[in-house]
Amino acid sequence: xxxxxxxxxxxxxxxxxxxxxxxxxxxxxxxxxxxxxxxxxxxxxxxxxxxxxxxxxxxxxxxxxxxxxxxxxxxxxxxxxxxxxxxxxxxxxxxxxxxxxxxxxxxxxxxxxxxxxxxxxxxxxxxxxxxxxxxxxxxxxxxxxxxxxxxxxxxxxxxxxxxxxxxxxxxxxxxxxxxxxxxxxxxxxxxxxxxxxxxxxxxxxxxxxxxxxxxxxxxxxxxxxxxxxxxxxxxxxxxxxxxxxxxxxxxxxxxxxxxxxxxxxxxx
Amino acid sequence: xxxxxxxxxxxxxxxxxxxxxxxxxxxxxxxxxxxxxxxxxxxxxxxxxxxxxxxxxxxxxxxxxxxxxxxxxxxxxxxxxxxxxxxxxxxxxxxxxxxxxxxxxxxxxxxxxxxxxxxxxxxxxxxxxxxxxxxxxxxxxxxxxxxxxxxxxxxxxxxxxxxxxxxxxxxxxxxxxxxxxxxxxxxxxxxxxxxxxxxxxxxxxxxxxxxxxxxxxxxxxxxxxxxxxxxxxxxxxxxxxxxxxxxxxxxxxxxxxxxxxxxxxxxxxxxxxxxxxxxxxxxxxxxxxxxxxxx
Numbered sequence: 001x002x003x004x005x006x007x008x009x010x011x012x013x014x015x016x017x018x019x020x021x022x023x024x025x026x027x028x029x030x031x032x033x034x035x036x037x038x039x040x041x042x043x044x045x046x047x048x049x050x051x052x053x054x055x056x057x058x059x060x061x062x063x064x065x066x067x068x069x070x071x072x073x074x075x076x077x078x079x080x081x082x083x084x085x086x087x088x089x090x091x092x093x094x095x096x097x098x099x100x101x102x103x104x105x106x107x108x109x110x111x112x113x114x115x116x117x118x119x120x121x122x123x124x125x126x127x128x129x130x131x132x133x134x135x136x137x138x139x140x141x142x143x144x145x146x147x148x149x150x151x152x153x154x155x156x157x158x159x160x161x162x163x164x165x166x167x168x169x170x171x172x173x174x175x176x177x178x179x180x181x182x183x184x185x186x187x188x189x190x191x192x193x194x195x196x197x198x199x200x201x202x203x204x205x206x207x208x209x210x211x212x213x214x215x216x217x218x219x220x221x222x223x224x225x226x227x228x229x230x231x232x233x234x235x236x237x238x239x240x241x242x243x244x245x246x247x248x249x250x251x252x253x254x255x256x257x258x259x260x261x262x263x264x265x266x267x268x
Numbered sequence: 269x270x271x272x273x274x275x276x277x278x279x280x281x282x283x284x285x286x287x288x289x290x291x292x293x294x295x296x297x298x299x300x301x302x303x304x305x306x307x308x309x310x311x312x313x314x315x316x317x318x319x320x321x322x323x324x325x326x327x328x329x330x331x332x333x334x335x336x337x338x339x340x341x342x343x344x345x346x347x348x349x350x351x352x353x354x355x356x357x358x359x360x361x362x363x364x365x366x367x368x369x370x371x372x373x374x375x376x377x378x379x380x381x382x383x384x385x386x387x388x389x390x391x392x393x394x395x396x397x398x399x400x401x402x403x404x405x406x407x408x409x410x411x412x413x414x415x416x417x418x419x420x421x422x423x424x425x426x427x428x429x430x431x432x433x434x435x436x437x438x439x440x441x442x443x444x445x446x447x448x449x450x451x452x453x454x455x456x457x458x459x460x461x462x463x464x465x466x467x468x469x470x471x472x473x474x475x476x477x478x479x480x481x482x483x484x485x486x487x488x489x490x491x492x493x494x495x496x497x498x499x500x501x502x503x504x505x506x507x508x509x510x511x512x513x514x515x516x517x518x519x520x521x522x523x524x525x526x527x528x529x530x531x532x533x534x535x536x537x538x539x540x541x542x543x544x545x546x547x548x549x550x551x552x553x554x555x556x557x558x559x560x561x562x563x
Binding site for chain 2: 170228237238
């Protein structure tokens, strides 16, 4: 159903990963990304890749779904790999064939590492959105960046905007459907013609939609004022997050991987 | 002090215009009104009669261009008291979709409490309590957009009730609902009045809802046309028709019967009473001394 569209891709479930504190998930994802970029050799990738496989298994998200997530970025991956091949150093792969002299082992190695790195990066970070609902993500993000309010960043306002935007996605999707049907009933044609024609055909949908969104915004503002909305000052929170044992264990594992990668870089 | 009647809303000759500088037409024109505590008042009027504007003046969403509004004894023009006024004068609007802020039912109900800075433990308790009052406890963790219209509107009401207001102002809360949703919402409103002692101001254009109130105020062109008990107001069938309003079907039937000089009581407003009167009439218990009555 079209109403179920959410930002990112969230797969509801109740695995340990799903139940983790969203703040911890964000922090650990950042640590994981940092670790990935510090990896310099095969052993590092074995560790980070191994960690990812463990996460996939625990979260019970089908491997096909994970692979599908990589598909849209396949072009970028191939593209970067291709160019990395040319900029290699070291011994040539085919020393006997003159016109292939530019192809060096170092280039192949760089390309391979780049592919692994990007794939691990995409799948690793998408696990945050796979296992955390958008609402929890915004909530966690608000709490994590809340110290920024001391340097006059409107943290609460940003979070409120994100929350309202997410709340209105299904409502406005519904409305788009209704307007589309209403215009179709009046003979509007959205299916034929070239791209420009079709884009033009969208105008009779967009204008009523925008007008109605503004009307909704006004009503929502009144309703929020009626519920004593007064900005972020002096607000208390209904939802309270607290780290539990599983969050600490996860943190320990990810940090262990992080430290191991540093050690591997130093000693190998 | 309890036997002194107290008014929760008092307006003193208020007028309102959306563009006072340009001398645009007055939406409200000299409204004097007192609404008593724990009463159930219905405000009727066709579109553009100023009834929604009046409602928004009750809790300071709009401020009158002229005159004064006192909500719980506080002048709504006092901007430093506005939160106290709004907390006590809860307001529910027509479209539940445009009132719900969060993506989960219980988080939405907590919104007003978060704004008021209620401590967390008390908040949890008040959210549960509000859900219980509107009968939506089992939907606590649902997404609002998957609920029916009537359920959404009950969530919106719960979001207001959680503030524990003294007065509930409802601006056509059933206008966008199907008959089942309307019944749910009306039952909730009546329960709030009887069990929680909340004053209810219901703006509506459904006659069968207005009949359930203690007092009906009919507005036309920014003025109060009739004000009184439903029995009193719905006698004025001709007057109501002149401002494009209907009367309840039972009252209409009684009115028509009286046009034929059949003496039926004037205070019949619902189907049950109507059936009773008609059956008495058919049995000949009501004296029909002016006309032959054949069916």
